[in-house]
Amino acid sequence: MEKIMVAPSLLSANFADLKSDLEKINQSEADWLHLDIMDGVFVPNISFGFPVLKYVAELSQKPLDVHLMIVQPEKFIQEVKKLGAMMMNVHYEACPHLHRVIQQIKEAGMKAGVTLNPATPVSVLEDIITEVDMVLLMSVNPGFGGQKFIPNTLKKIEQLREMITRNGASALIEVDGGVNPENAPLLQRAGADVLVAGSSVFKAPDMIKAIQELKYVE
Numbered sequence: 325m326e327k328i329m330v331a332p333s334l335l336s337a338n339f340a341d342l343k344s345d346l347e348k349i350n351q352s353e354a355d356w357l358h359l360d361i362m363d364g365v366f367v368p369n370i371s372f373g374f375p376v377l378k379y380v381a382e383l384s385q386k387p388l389d390v391h392l393m394i395v396q397p398e399k400f401i402q403e404v405k406k407l408g409a410m411m412m413n414v415h416y417e418a419c420p421h422l423h424r425v426i427q428q429i430k431e432a433g434m435k436a437g438v439t440l441n442p443a444t445p446v447s448v449l450e451d452i453i454t455e456v457d458m459v460l461l462m463s464v465n466p467g468f469g470g471q472k473f474i475p476n477t478l479k480k481i482e483q484l485r486e487m488i489t490r491n492g493a494s495a496l497i498e499v500d501g502g503v504n505p506e507n508a509p510l511l512q513r514a515g516a517d518v519l520v521a522g523s524s525v526f527k528a529p530d531m532i533k534a535i536q537e538l539k540y541v542e
């Protein structure tokens with residue numbers, strides 16, 4: 325089985341010493357750096373914005389996986405592009421014209437991801453699955469780090485994997501929220517390609533080891 329990819333989520337980093345946390349991520353086997361942008365409207369919290377991310381992007385040697393938990397994410401496609409992001413994830417629930425937004429992200433030269441909240445069934449993606457580079461399944465309600473993994477996500481991963489195969493699509497499956505070394509093997513077995521991990525990486529005594537533990541699940 326291929327090694328699963330890991331994308332540490334900066335939301336749980338030490339913001340008083342971001343540089344040292346970013347250096348550790350650079351040294352680690354992390355595949356991407358996951359950046360959570362919140363607006364206090366789509367989700368009940370506000371995280372960080374572009375003035376901070378500009379410096380994060382300069383320091384990070386890992387490809388940037390940007391997760392926008394905001395209304396009207398299409399307004400920020402150029403800003404995300406300017407960061408040098410590899411992937412831009414928008415929420416299905418925030419995009420009435422999802423197909424157009426996906427095309428715009430790709431036209432801007434980034435990979436396009438669509439994110440589903442825990443209560444949104446994967447079936448809503450049936451008509452767009454061949455167009456997206458990744459589906460990000462939320463395994464907690466978005467807005468905060470450190471929440472408990474919702475077990476129903478495992479079923480959603482399996483359903484999504486089946487949909488991807490049936491449509492001959494190539495979308496990656498990423499899982500975000502409450503990921504830890506205990507559930508990582510289950511997520512991989514269900515069909516996940518990328519694991520986002522905030523608190524289980526940044527609150528660990530040894531971040532580099534914590535990332536390794538998530539990667540070598542089989």
Ligand code: DX5
Binds near residue numbers: 334464466520
């Ligand atoms: C939550 C964010 C997550 C968060 C995950 O809304 O999308 O990326 O940082 O944190 P943990 O891994 O602590 O659940």
Ligand code: ZN
Binds near residue numbers: 333500520
């Ligand atoms: Zn996220």
